[in-house]
Amino acid sequence: MSIFDTFIALFTDSTLRTIAIGTMVLGATSGMLGSFAVLRKESLLGDAISHAALPGIVLAFLITGSKESYVLLFGALIVGLIGTVWIRSIVHKTHLKTDTALGLILSIFFGFGILLLTYVQKLPDANQAGLDKYLFGQAATLIDLDVYILIAVTLIALVILFLFWKEFKIMLFDTDYAKTLGFNVKFIDILITFFIVLTIVLGLQTVGVVLMSALLLAPAAAARQWTNSLGKMVLIAAIIGALSGLIGTGISASENNLPTGPVIVIVASAIVLFSFIFSPIRGILFQQLRLHQNRNNLELMKTLQLMYNIAKTHQDFTHPHAIGILNDFRGFSKSSLKKMEEKEWIQIEGNQWKLTAIGFKEAKDMFHSNSLENG
Amino acid sequence: MGDAQIEIQIIAAVVAAACAIPGVFLVLRKMALISDAISHSILLGIVVGFFITNDLNSPWLILLAAVTGVLTIVMVEMIQRTKLVKEDTAIGLVFPLLFSIGVILISKNANDIHLDVDSVLIGELAFAPFDRFIFDGMDLGPKSLWIMGTILIISVASLLLFFKELKVTTFDPGLAASIGISPLIFHYGLMSVSSVTIVGAFDAVGAILVVALMIAPAATAYLLTTNLKKMIGLAVLFGVTSAISGYWLAHYLDASISGSMTTMLGVIFLITYLFASDKGLIASIYRHKKQKIEVSLIIFLLHLNNHRDEIEARQFIHLQEHFNWTKKYAESVVDLADKNNMIQFEGDLIALTEKGENFTDLTLKYILTNKDDEIEHLKRDFFLFRG
Numbered sequence: 219m220s221i222f223d224t225f226i227a228l229f230t231d232s233t234l235r236t237i238a239i240g241t242m243v244l245g246a247t248s249g250m251l252g253s254f255a256v257l258r259k260e261s262l263l264g265d266a267i268s269h270a271a272l273p274g275i276v277l278a279f280l281i282t283g284s285k286e287s288y289v290l291l292f293g294a295l296i297v298g299l300i301g302t303v304w305i306r307s308i309v310h311k312t313h314l315k316t317d318t319a320l321g322l323i324l325s326i327f328f329g330f331g332i333l334l335l336t337y338v339q340k341l342p343d344a345n346q347a348g349l350d351k352y353l354f355g356q357a358a359t360l361i362d363l364d365v366y367i368l369i370a371v372t373l374i375a376l377v378i379l380f381l382f383w384k385e386f387k388i389m390l391f392d393t394d395y396a397k398t399l400g401f402n403v404k405f406i407d408i409l410i411t412f413f414i415v416l417t418i419v420l421g422l423q424t425v426g427v428v429l430m431s432a433l434l435l436a437p438a439a440a441a442r443q444w445t446n447s448l449g450k451m452v453l454i455a456a457i458i459g460a461l462s463g464l465i466g467t468g469i470s471a472s473e474n475n476l477p478t479g480p481v482i483v484i485v486a487s488a489i490v491l492f493s494f495i496f497s498p499i500r501g502i503l504f505q506q507l508r509l510h511q512n513r514n515n516l517e518l519m520k521t522l523q524l525m526y527n528i529a530k531t532h533q534d535f536t537h538p539h540a541i542g543i544l545n546d547f548r549g550f551s552k553s554s555l556k557k558m559e560e561k562e563w564i565q566i567e568g569n570q571w572k573l574t575a576i577g578f579k580e581a582k583d584m585f586h587s588n589s590l591e592n593g
Numbered sequence: 594m595g596d597a598q599i600e601i602q603i604i605a606a607v608v609a610a611a612c613a614i615p616g617v618f619l620v621l622r623k624m625a626l627i628s629d630a631i632s633h634s635i636l637l638g639i640v641v642g643f644f645i646t647n648d649l650n651s652p653w654l655i656l657l658a659a660v661t662g663v664l665t666i667v668m669v670e671m672i673q674r675t676k677l678v679k680e681d682t683a684i685g686l687v688f689p690l691l692f693s694i695g696v697i698l699i700s701k702n703a704n705d706i707h708l709d710v711d712s713v714l715i716g717e718l719a720f721a722p723f724d725r726f727i728f729d730g731m732d733l734g735p736k737s738l739w740i741m742g743t744i745l746i747i748s749v750a751s752l753l754l755f756f757k758e759l760k761v762t763t764f765d766p767g768l769a770a771s772i773g774i775s776p777l778i779f780h781y782g783l784m785s786v787s788s789v790t791i792v793g794a795f796d797a798v799g800a801i802l803v804v805a806l807m808i809a810p811a812a813t814a815y816l817l818t819t820n821l822k823k824m825i826g827l828a829v830l831f832g833v834t835s836a837i838s839g840y841w842l843a844h845y846l847d848a849s850i851s852g853s854m855t856t857m858l859g860v861i862f863l864i865t866y867l868f869a870s871d872k873g874l875i876a877s878i879y880r881h882k883k884q885k886i887e888v889s890l891i892i893f894l895l896h897l898n899n900h901r902d903e904i905e906a907r908q909f910i911h912l913q914e915h916f917n918w919t920k921k922y923a924e925s926v927v928d929l930a931d932k933n934n935m936i937q938f939e940g941d942l943i944a945l946t947e948k949g950e951n952f953t954d955l956t957l958k959y960i961l962t963n964k965d966d967e968i969e970h971l972k973r974d975f976f977l978f979r980g
Contacts, residue, residue, distance in 0.1 A: 261682040262626055269801070308866070311877050314620075317681070318812050321625040322862065325805030329855020332801070333842075336849035428633060432689030439678045439686060475700045480693035487690040494677055502675055 224472035228464070234471055240360040240368055241463030241482060244421050247372045248430075249437030249459025250379070251414050253452045256438040257390050262317075263302070265431035266324040267418045270301035272331030272427065275352050276338055287364060287423055290352070294419045301327055302415055328427075355426025357467065357478035368420055375413045379452075386410060387448055425479030436486035437462065443497035462486040518554055519584060522563055526581030529573045536578075538570040600722040602840050604738050605854060608794045609806055609832030611745040614752055615787040616807035617828050620815060621763050627784070628807045630669065630684050631662040631791050632800035634691035638662070638792075640698045655740075655792050662788030663781075665691060718797055718840075718850040737797045744793045748786055752825070755779070760821055802851040806832055809858040816869045831861055889926045891956060892916070894935055897945050898953040907942045 228238040248264075255263055271294035278293025279285060301323050308319040379386070385406045388396045397403050414434075421430040441455035466482030495503050529535040541555070555571070558564050563577030573581070619625050638661030642654035665687055672683035726736040733739070752759070758779055762769040766776040787807070794803045814827035839854030846853065867874050893912065900906035906915070912923045927943070930936045935949035945953065 256679070256682055259679055259681065261679065261685045265626075265629065265685060307874070311874055312816060312866070312872050314812055314815060315623050315625075317623050317625040318620050318808060318815075321629055321804055321808040322812050324629065325801050326809060326855055326859035326862065328801045329805050329852050330859060331852075332849050333846070333852030333856050334848075336852055337846050340847050428692055429689050431685055432693075435682055435685045436689075439682050443677060477696060477700050480696045483689050483693040484697075487686065487693075490686060494672075494675065500677055502677075 225468045227471070228468055234467070236362055236365055237357050237360050237471075237478070238464055238467045240365045241357055241424060241467045241478065242460040243365065243368045243372055243463075244417075244424055245433060245437065245459030245461070245463030245482070245486075246456040247368070247375060247459070248417050248421060248434045249441070249455035249457070250372075250452050251375060251410075251417050252434040252436075252438040252459070253441065253448075253455045254386065254390065254410055255414055256435050256442065257448075257451075259316075261435045261439075262320050262431065263305075263414065264418050264434035265428075266305065266320040267298045267301055267415055268422060268427045268430040269324040269331075270327035271295070271298040271419055271422060272328050272352070273297055273334055274331075275422075276331055276334040280334070280338060288367060291419050291423065294352075294422060295416060297327070298415045298419055299412070302411055352422045353427055355422060355424050355429065355479045357424045357470075360424060364423065371413075371416060371420060375417070378409065378413065382406060382409065383449075390448070425482060429479045429483045432483045432486060433459065433462070436483070436490050440486070440490040440493040443493040443500050446499070458486070458489050462489060514554075518558060518561075521554055522558065522577060522581050523584065525564065525571065525573055526578065529578065536572045536574070538567060538572040541566075541569050541571055597722040598840075598844075600735055600738065601718055601850070602837050604722075604735060604741065604797060605718060605836035605840055605850070606833045607738060607741045607745055608797055609810070609836040609854075610829045611741055611748055611790050612794055612803060612806035613810045613828040613832040614748045614825060615783060615790055616811040617814070617821075617825050618759060618763055618783055619787060619807060620811040621821075622783075625808045625812075626681065626684055627666060627669070628787060628791060629804045630665050630688035631788055632795055632803045633688045634665040634695075635659075635661050635788075635792055635795065636695035636800070637691045637698070640695045644698075644702075655789075655796075658792040659785070659788045661691065662791060663785060666784050666788075737793075740793045741797065744790050748790065751782070751786065755782075759783070798851045798854070802855050805855040805858050809855075809862050810835075813858075813862045813865045816865050816872045831858070835861055886926060886929060889916075889918070889922075890929050890935075893926050893930060894945065894949055894953050895956060897936065897943060898950065898957075901945070904942060907944065909941065909943065 224234075228234050252264070255261060274293035274295065274297025275290045276293075277297065278290045281293075282289050284290075305316075305319045305323050308314050308322070309316050314322075385396070385401055388399070388401065389403055389406050389410075393403060396406075418430055418434065421433055425433055437455040437459035438451070440458050441451045444454055445451050462482050462485045466485045467478055469485070470476040470478040470481040493501070495501055498504055525539075528539055529537065555564070555566060558577070559566055561576075562574055563580055564571050564573055616625075616628070619628055635658040638658035639654055641661075642651065642657035645657075646653050648654075668687045669683045672678065672686060673680050678686070722735045724736045726733045726739050758769070758774050761772075761774060762776040762779040769776050769779075791800075791803050791807075794806065798806070810828040810831040811824070813831050814824045817827060818824050835857035836854055839857040840850055842848075842857060843850040843853035865873065868876075870876060893916075896915070897907060905911055909923065909927065912918055912927070913920055916923070918926070927936070930949070931938075933948075934946055935952060936943050937946050938944075
């Protein structure tokens with residue numbers, strides 16, 4: 219199947235459509251909520267919680283004996299929340315730093331989950347096959363019900379986001395100010411954390427433990443490059459997340475043996491790379507261009523100042539001088555002289571240059587105006 | 594106990610010790626999550642190495658994996674240098690990408706590759722003794738023991754040789770640079786040692802346990818001491834203890850050895866976290882409570898001093914209204930003041946004793962001048978509260 223056919227099939231084939239919608243909605247939600255995680259410097263919370271949720275899945279199975287995805291994911295949610303609370307408490311109550319707390323909870327919970335998983339595997343009458351799909355995620359196992367749950371969670375998160383937008387925003391950028399205004403910071407904190415954890419847990423089934431963290435932060439990291447406004451960032455992140463989901467599912471369906479989760483992550487990473495380079499405000503390309511331009515402008519200014527110093531020794535500043543004089547100093551070239559002529563700062567006549575009135579004024583005002591910035 | 598059992602325990606202990614040493618420095622340098630990143634992204638190195646050599650036992654695999662580990666760090670630092678995203682975001686962007694490429698390469702070639710992601714992530718120590726190192730027809734013991742033993746010796750040797758340099762570059766890179774010790778060299782040195790250790794260890798215990806073995810012992814030790822040497826010693830001790838006890842837990846439950854080792858690490862951390870005498874949760878809550886009641890006591894005494902002529906303000910019932918204290922809390926504050934002979938009762942009125950007046954005078958003086966030497970006196974003279 220060619221990629222083009224596959225993308226058509228995404229909308230016509232019912233199984234594929236379910237998967238595509240599922241990954242799109244998941245991408246959108248995690249992009250949306252991931253923005254908050256990234257801005258709160260908790261980018262790797264996704265990584266930690268998606269690993270830490272594993273024992274929850276196995277425990278839920280051990281207790282209920284059910285393999286329904288929502289039962290297992292509920293267990294994951296509970297344990298994920300416990301993990302989050304513990305991480306926070308380690309950071310607040312001891313002198314261990316965030317990275318240590320995250321790595322610690324991540325690995326210990328996951329290890330405990332593996333212990334439980336292998337223990338369950340060896341129980342005589344437990345048919346646990348399929349539990350480990352949560353390790354790596356299988357988008358192909360998404361059924362309509364899963365997609366409905368995803369959509370429902372997304373809608374609820376959207377409503378909450380609208381209702382508490384102001385609170386989220388102020389807490390994000392100035393927690394202390396939020397406290398002095400009398401907002402219940404703890405409640406808002408719990409609310410946003412709950413939804414982040416919920417999204418992570420829902421993503422486990424689709425993209426798996428390792429890749430969920432990327433889905434949470436890559437769209438947000440990309441969106442951050444395009445805007446400085448929180449609202450726009452959340453929106454752009456949601457769109458990028460949804461696009462990654464859609465394109466990733468399409469590509470992975472077009473060939474055999476191409477797992478969906480990793481492809482989605484690669485698509486999202488490509489968008490991040492693109493944003494890093496080509497974003498007009500912060501992108502590396504434009505940064506370099508601006509740097510180059512500023513440097514050139516500075517060179518021109520330097521030459522102009524040099525000319526000014528020579529010219530002002532004469533009563534008539536338009537008195538022509540030999541270009542050769544400038545040779546004693548560095549900082550001019552044919553092209554720079556040409557540029558200066560274009561700006562009508564100087565006039566070139568054969569081997570001589572003379573300042574124009576504009577050039578004289580420009581040089582005189584150089585340190586008194588904002589001409590440096592405007593070039 | 595069979596030979597294999599002893600060998601597994603020795604391997605586990607060696608792995609734990611080898612991980613704990615670089616782990617201490619990672620935790621102190623706030624780079625703990627680098628171990629997580631490396632342990633995931635080396636999957637790509639191993640897969641590529643396998644494609645080149647077609648041999649899962651080739652030493653090239655380990656080398657390529659270690660190179661991928663260093664590559665991960667270089668990529669993370671490149672992204673960090675652009676200042677487009679925060680440090681931790683950079684880590685989170687790099688390793689899932691490399692890991693994804695690895696997973697895709699594996700599944701595209703699932704038929705001709707005997708390598709599955711599960712075993713990379715989880716590892717199985719139980720099989721380690723079956724992979725022997727045979728030289729010239731002689732059985733020299735399990736291969737992973739040789740690999741990890743070598744790595745451990747290298748770590749210990751570089752630790753002993755460069756202890757001073759590691760210490761100063763960790764705690765004060767600026768000072769290190771000014772006295773001619775390049776923080777950069779030791780940064781990349783540490784990164785290379787970590788990368789090689791992770792690669793060597795993950796073969797035996799899996800990617801996630803490597804992270805646990807690196808971070809957990811160091812974090813636990815950090816709760817107990819602030820002395821670098823002691824911290825390293827304790828970390829090694831915790832690592833080895835959990836390795837051996839974890840083995841027996843796995844033996845008893847018939848479950849994954851690496852999972853049990855991690856669980857034991859978690860148990861040791863939890864106990865320390867709760868009960869550590871100085872930095873543990875309980876100690877910290879207790880200290881917080883004590884400080885709170887001491888502050889309340891000072892407020893209460895100052896209040897008495899301020900309103901010494903107002904009868905109303907000196908009644909016990911007034912405290913609850915004025916400070917919004919519960920009856921129980923007010924009682925405990927008054928009780929503490931009484932025990933320290935700061936107050937005396939005149940009927941149902943409370944008055945400052947001479948000692949109490951001296952104390953409040955000094956406190957006021959401290960508050961007004963805000964000089965540290967005043968508070969030192971105050972502490973020495975009065976902060977002998979019996980509670």
